[in-house]
Amino acid sequence: MTADDRNALGDATSPYLRQHADNPVHWQQWSEAALDRARERDVPILLSIGYSACHWCHVMAHESFEDDDTAALMNENFVSIKVDREERPDIDADYMNATVAMTGQGGWPMTVFLTPDGEPFYCGTYFPRTQFGQLLNGITDAWTSRRAEVTSASAAVVAELRRTSAGVPVGEHPIGQELLDHAVAAVLRDEDVDRGGFGGAPKFPPSNLLEGLVRSFERTGSAAVSDAVDRTAQAMARGGMYDQLRGGFARYSVDADWVVPHFEKMLYDNALLLRFYAHWSRRTATALPRRVAEETAQFLLDDLSTDAGCFASALDADTDGEEGLTYAWTPDQLTEALGFEDGIWAAGLFAVSSAGTFEHGRSVLQLPADPDDLDRFESVRNTLRSIRSARPQPGRDDKVVTAWNGFAITALAEAGAALDKPGWVDAAARCADRLLATHVVDGRLRRASLADTVGDAPGILEDYAALATGLLALHQATGTMRWLRAAEDILDVAVTHCGAEEPGTWFDTVDDAETLFTRPRDPLDGATPAGASLLAEALQAAAALTTVERSARYGEVASATLGRATILLERAPRSAGHWLTVAEAAVRGPLQIAVSTDGPSELIDVARRDAPGGSVVVAGAADSLPLLQDRPLVNGESAAYVCRGFVCDRPSTTVTALRAALQS
Template sequence: MAQNRLAQETSPYLLQHADNPVDWYPWGPEALQRAENEDKPLLISIGYAACHWCHVMAHESFEDSATADIMNRAFVPIKIDREERPDLDQLYMSATQAATGHGGWPMTVFATPDGRPFFAGTYFPPSDRGGQPGFPRVLLSLEDAWANQRESVEEQATLLSDAVEKEALFMNTLEAGGSIDQLNFDDILATLTNDLSQRFDEKNAGFGSAPKFPRPSYVEACLVHAARTGNIRSRALATQTLDAMAAGGIYDHLAGGFARYSVDDQWLVPHFEKMLTDQALLARAYLHGFQLTKNPTYAQVVDETLSWVLSELSLKGGGVASSVDADADGHEGSHAVFTPADVGEALIGHEGTLSLEEACALYSVTPSGTFEQGASVLARERSESLLRSPAEEATRSALFAQRMQRPQPTVDDKVLVEWNAMFASVLAEAASVLGNEAWGQAASDIVLMLDEEMRSSEGRLARASRNGVVNHLGMLGDYAWLLEAMTRLFELDGQDIWLERATRLANDMLELFYDGSVDSIETIEEGAGFYTTGHDAEALIVRAKDLFDGALPSATASAVTALSRLVALTNDPLHRAVVASTLTRVGSVLDSHASAVPDLVLALGSLHHRVEVAIPGPRGELARAAHQTFIPFGIVVTGTSTLSPLLQGREIGSAYVCRSGVCDLPVHDVSAMQDQLTKAVRN
């Protein structure tokens, strides 16, 4: 059978559909022009390679010739990889949520030839099921509506497009002006953590109910509140959640790393896909938990998670792959679950392991199973230490070896700048805290590759690449996370190259994405935050601004946070004005809807309560102690940089603890520095 146009794409998700009988187009002018010429609506299907329900709908509907015939006859079908095009995903997710009250993937949107949505949903079954219409019935109904009820379709397109625009440009409705000093970070943080306390699952930990997602930003907010105030409740919210996830089935006890989310409220049965972003953000939350509590289990989780990424997702051409599928050989989770018989088979021939009964008890493997067909998801008891004895380690190794003999899930091996930079940022920070030099080198290699190779022929930072083919213009998140990673590397090794690159990248980011002039502080204060896409990007139904946090921090929060870190290192007044102006603009949202923007709340803290620790000269005992301390919004710099004011004119061998540039007297021993840090953190 002939392949469709997706065979010419590089995205693994799009390539998965290249053999469908559906006449798929990638998003682009060819598809839009055909829709206009033939007066056909667009059928836009959005998903990602590791998405289980995307595979299900593809098998049930997109591989079915009868369904494909309707799609090809009545619509112009378009496939989009949401990871390559988060701008399109954001717009059409807004439409889906406006139309249905919920969202998810696969996302199925029907739009006019110019891209305005008029009907939207997520997964549709192949036939009517459980009160949900079958996909063929949806197709035929919308084909009829387009032919015979065009006026109603246009009205619905206007309503949904207006809803999308209202959300996409919500930031423009907020009043400019005022002073950043009017925003009280500690009051806003207290409001946020009080709200999280109300949402907390007292039995199972975490926030909300099934399906339960890790929310690392919520954990981070609780850790910051605990560090700044000594609040016992906030500390418990964070540590109990970290403990529950580390013990649960959402964590991979054999290889390391986290699944996307838990289908139950107990963190037991996950959807098994592993996303690079989850590994990065959760590793950072556990790293900060370790800094605050010194719990060695948290350091072990960081080590295992980052090591799994480097071992299993590193690519020969540089960079890190995006995700691992939920399915193996067509069955979700089959690569990761065990029956007692599987455990017994795995232990054969291995010395020093636990007994079969002990191994099953350790990993909660039962005769009836906790998953499908009598198999169990491996999990530990929250009440026991997750640090392994020699016998437990031998058992883990034996089970892992048996697991690796099974069919393995596929890897989405495209490189995304935002995701790679996010991982590199965490890797560099973890290298500083845990003293792993190899991690620091890996982070440096990733960032240099992104900054030098992930660019268009004109030198513009790109979004994605696969097998050396660079695709799509970089978006705000790509620039923001690469900027943060560069600041983390400067903390790690003190080399001026990172500040030089970071300053250049920050200026590019402002020129491409800031809604306003950055010529002076006065013009910056009249600005209206950041667009998600650059001024050179294609025109969509609206040029959006990403304000509210989801699975990832919003692009606005990421940009403000990264720029604030750079300001701490360079003291650039224009960059600081952009941070202050953007946060002031969203002040009313911070005050009234903090739980919807936790990363912007933390960004406010990074401006108001930055703690800088300057230790001129080579890294030594003082630097190691500072890095191992949880310093919310902290910057720890060493070396002899000529570019950062933090190190200029300061005595080698001394530690200078500063709050937003105002420094205590220099100290020369760890104890005195720790006393100053404790006061600075709680200021």
């Protein structure tokens, strides 16, 4: 039996691949050996890319990959390779670009037919079983009888993709208040004022954009910006996309009103939204953002924590093959659970009706308005939580992704420090310790691990930058130097191995990683920030926190990186939310607050609570940290040193003086 005569996914470090280990398809993991096998057999490659929480990936698997007849066609005529897009985002990016170029749209499951050299010649997404079988036969016929046409088409596609993968040109305007105001105004023109969010259905949480808008509000005090942020924050948190019982957000809403979610819950969404809601809770008088931040943090700790102290990737969209089985309710179920009076009250509160908002007369819980009786609210939620926990539960993808855990570390450390939740900071530190022990191999990052066993896939730019940002947030929250040193080491590797020819531009993969038909370099922010915008944030923070020698180097690279983003802020600001986030901090300085103290001080609390987003805040004994060098106590009292770039205010020794300095 050859390697191609069996399913080789059983020893994968991806839960998604392991879900296919029992398929009759002779799936292979992506490797040079698998491509060599296609060359030896002179057959095309069938590449299937998906992820564990993907609903239609499961549907296609059940319809086609578990079907013996379909599997026989695949085994006879193709080398079939299965890829987890979350574990190999580089492969996903290249073939998604090809799919969009050839079909005009993309998505998962992604189904791509390749030459044995890995060049795509036919692309698609989900195919029903009958159509898929017909497609397999058609591709086989084309490969055997019209090979020249196939190879010519693949060569043309690859040539065009290589041509369009060049770096982003420099924009016309420098990073400054005028450009930022232009970007924000363009974003606000796209707001759905009536329902919150931007654009129409489906609606994804605009996590990066919201954080950037909060920082814009802190700079300008604009009521229009504040209102837009609050409308979206409220709409998302009150709709069905937010879990009204256990906290945490689903990946997106299928409708424009945020009512019906696509039920998968992703770590990256919830980490990014925790950061935003915690930040916004410090800038608004409404209570909802603080509650949502606390519940989302608890969701991370309760539902996504792994035994090793890191965070799992996702909860599946499906439960026992059905969406919503865990989460949806009918009025009768509420009264059965709570009794008649509380059941009727809860149905009104959570917008559950006999008509239903979901399938089969069931409703996803919403919270259109806050309850008038908070004690009753908590009692009802506790009862419903208990009953729901006895229902079948969605599967969990236990894969630990470096970048997404970096987002979680950043959010927990920043929110924990700002909202006085030391347990969140401790959780961030446990996660960081584990990542550094497991995911750093010979000084280089790996992308993911499973059950504390690290995979072979190398880390990409977003992994390096997101983890570095998290470590810098931990350094600020704890005053511990080892987090700063670890962040510097990671940043140095990223700068050395991901840099492109033009200063300030970056590839998404390291220079000695596997080379596909292009080397990915996507500067646009999507559901997660672009690797380059994450790197700009990490470099910006490191420049403010580190020694003088390193500061100048990091600051220069951060400035060059931001300078390459101006065209995105000019022309596509909705796809540059994290660039806006970083640019807002850059225009302010960024702000640096160093509190010199020999013990607890209210100045620390005020600095962490009131400093605008993107500020760096450290506290400790004089000279104990780079930012505290030559910043002593004043007349034996704690003192806060507030600086913008290279300009510093007089040290503040009172809360009133510090608040005035932060507001000036």
